[in-house]
Structure formats: C-alpha cells, structure tokens
Amino acid sequence: MDGTDDDFAVKVLKPEFFHAARVQREIQGLQRFEHPGIVRLFEVRTITLGTESRTALVCEYIEGGSVHDALKAGRLPTKKQAKKFARGLLEAVAELHASETIHRDIKPANIMLRDGDWAKPVLIDFGLARSLSDKTFTRYPARVGSLLWMSPEQLSAERARKASDIWACGVVLHSVVSGEHPFVDMAALDQLDEDELYDLFTVPPKPLPDSAPKSLARLVSRFLTAEPLYSRGTAQRAVTDLKGK
Structure with missing residues (x-):
C-alpha cells in the first residue's frame, strides 16, 4: 500500500x-x-x-453508498437494474463459496453500490466470515450474524452454512425488489424477540409485487425455503439460472 x-x-x-x-x-x-x-x-x-x-x-474505499442507504432513501432499482444487481451479488457469493468461505452477515448495510450503480454490488465487512475448512472459534449454540438477515438455522443458534448465505441473499433481493422486509413489519420490530423472529421466518414470505421480474421471484421463493436447506440451491446455480433469462 x-x-x-x-x-x-x-x-x-x-x-x-x-x-x-x-x-x-x-x-x-x-x-x-x-x-x-x-x-x-x-x-x-x-x-x-x-x-x-x-x-x-x-x-x-468504495464510493456510492450502500444498499441500506438506497432503500432508506426509497431508491429502488428498475427491473433491469434489479436483475443485474442479483447477478452481481450472487456472482460474488459464488466466488466466496467456491473457496469454501462463508460471509455469515450478508445484509443491505454490507453491500455497497460502486459509484451508486445497482449493477455493481460489492460485498463488504468480512468480520464474521469464516473458512469452512478451518476450525471455528465460535462455540455453539450461538447466534452469529444480524437478526433480520439470519437464516432460521442461525436463529436456532446452529452453525452457519453456505445455505445460510443463500437465505440472506433471498431476504436482500426481496427487500430490494419490494422495498420491505419479506417477513417482518419493521414498525413492530422492537416488540419481537429471537424466538418470534424464528417463527416468522419459517412461514412463506410476503408476496413480491406483480411487477417483480419473474426470474427473481423464482429465486427469492427458492432461497427463502426454511427446510430442507439443500432446496435453496447454490449461488452458482442461481447465476446460471439468471444468465439463461
């Protein structure tokens, strides 16, 4: 440097x-x-x-603000931008997973938009990332991550997996397309505890608007499957699916 x-x-x-x-x-x-x-x-x-x-x-240093900033300002992507955002995010996650690394804290605040461009998402903040090939320092049961973006298995204090990152991508994509969290009424968030969040996360998410790209709606539905974990698929499979659309 x-x-x-x-x-x-x-x-x-x-x-x-x-x-x-x-x-x-x-x-x-x-x-x-x-x-x-x-x-x-x-x-x-x-x-x-x-x-x-x-x-x-x-x-x-990445100029352009985060997805959290954009959502807070009510700046949602167009259909075309949303598909490019999804592909960029999933390509980054696929790169991580190919090296047996999981992020464990994918959320809007940890995704920057390079130059403010929805087509250029950048994953940041790897403070909770870990290599699946290494011994973990975390003692389970333990909740690791950010509550609103945790998968059901993380909320249950289980070990995070690649599928946990996929779940988080599903929550992010739903939020980006719809402008709201797929499970939680944010106005009532302070009244919910971890167990109540788990109950909410194990039922089907709120429907996406009819205007949502069909390819993304299918991905979100697959990603936000509580059980079995393998049904969420992989980031690389999702990238391949998006390339075919």
Whole structure:
C-alpha cells in the first residue's frame, strides 16, 4: 500500500465482539480474492488505542453508498437494474463459496453500490466470515450474524452454512425488489424477540409485487425455503439460472 494515492477504508474491530486470532486468520484468507463484487482487503493490522490492542482492517474505499442507504432513501432499482444487481451479488457469493468461505452477515448495510450503480454490488465487512475448512472459534449454540438477515438455522443458534448465505441473499433481493422486509413489519420490530423472529421466518414470505421480474421471484421463493436447506440451491446455480433469462 505504501506509495499509492488510493483511498482506503479502515475498520477498527471492538475486542468484545471479535476474537482477534480468529479475525486475523479468517480475514487474511480473504486477501486472495480479486473479484469486482468483493471488497479488496489490503491488510490486517494490530494497532494500539490507549492501552488496548485492536485489530484494524484496511480495505478499498468504495464510493456510492450502500444498499441500506438506497432503500432508506426509497431508491429502488428498475427491473433491469434489479436483475443485474442479483447477478452481481450472487456472482460474488459464488466466488466466496467456491473457496469454501462463508460471509455469515450478508445484509443491505454490507453491500455497497460502486459509484451508486445497482449493477455493481460489492460485498463488504468480512468480520464474521469464516473458512469452512478451518476450525471455528465460535462455540455453539450461538447466534452469529444480524437478526433480520439470519437464516432460521442461525436463529436456532446452529452453525452457519453456505445455505445460510443463500437465505440472506433471498431476504436482500426481496427487500430490494419490494422495498420491505419479506417477513417482518419493521414498525413492530422492537416488540419481537429471537424466538418470534424464528417463527416468522419459517412461514412463506410476503408476496413480491406483480411487477417483480419473474426470474427473481423464482429465486427469492427458492432461497427463502426454511427446510430442507439443500432446496435453496447454490449461488452458482442461481447465476446460471439468471444468465439463461
């Protein structure tokens, strides 16, 4: 990185939420990715803040805002943009899964839109990512991820799988197309606990609007299947399906 004029984003992790050794090992594994839909991780550093050592992730800076920002502003994609967004997101997830890596926290706030373009989604924030080939530091049962975007198995405090990332993609795609969460009335969110969320997530999602692209509606329906997990399919299969449309 030295001697460059590039902009960087630096995220300092809170020690109470992240095991430093786990982050060092798992995030360093992501440095090998060179994919337009995956944020470039340049370096993992240990820095000192006061008397504490903290892990800092040095990543590329992505201009354009997140999917969360776009949804909050009511800026939904067109049909064509939505299909390009879905393909870009799923290509990035397929790249991760091909290397036996899972993200575990796919949600609108963790997907940037490069230059504000729906056709250029970029996955960020790999603080919870892990390699399936390595020993995990997480002690199960444990809920890992963000509640509204967790799969039913994650809400049950089970180990996350590739299928858990696929579920999260389904929730994101539904939200992007419809402008609302597929299961939860956000106005009543504060009144729900984890067990109630699980009950909501194991029933069919809200229907997508009739104007939704049929190819995406089929994907969302498949992705948001609580059981069996294999029925959600894979990211690569979904990319292939979208290419054929």
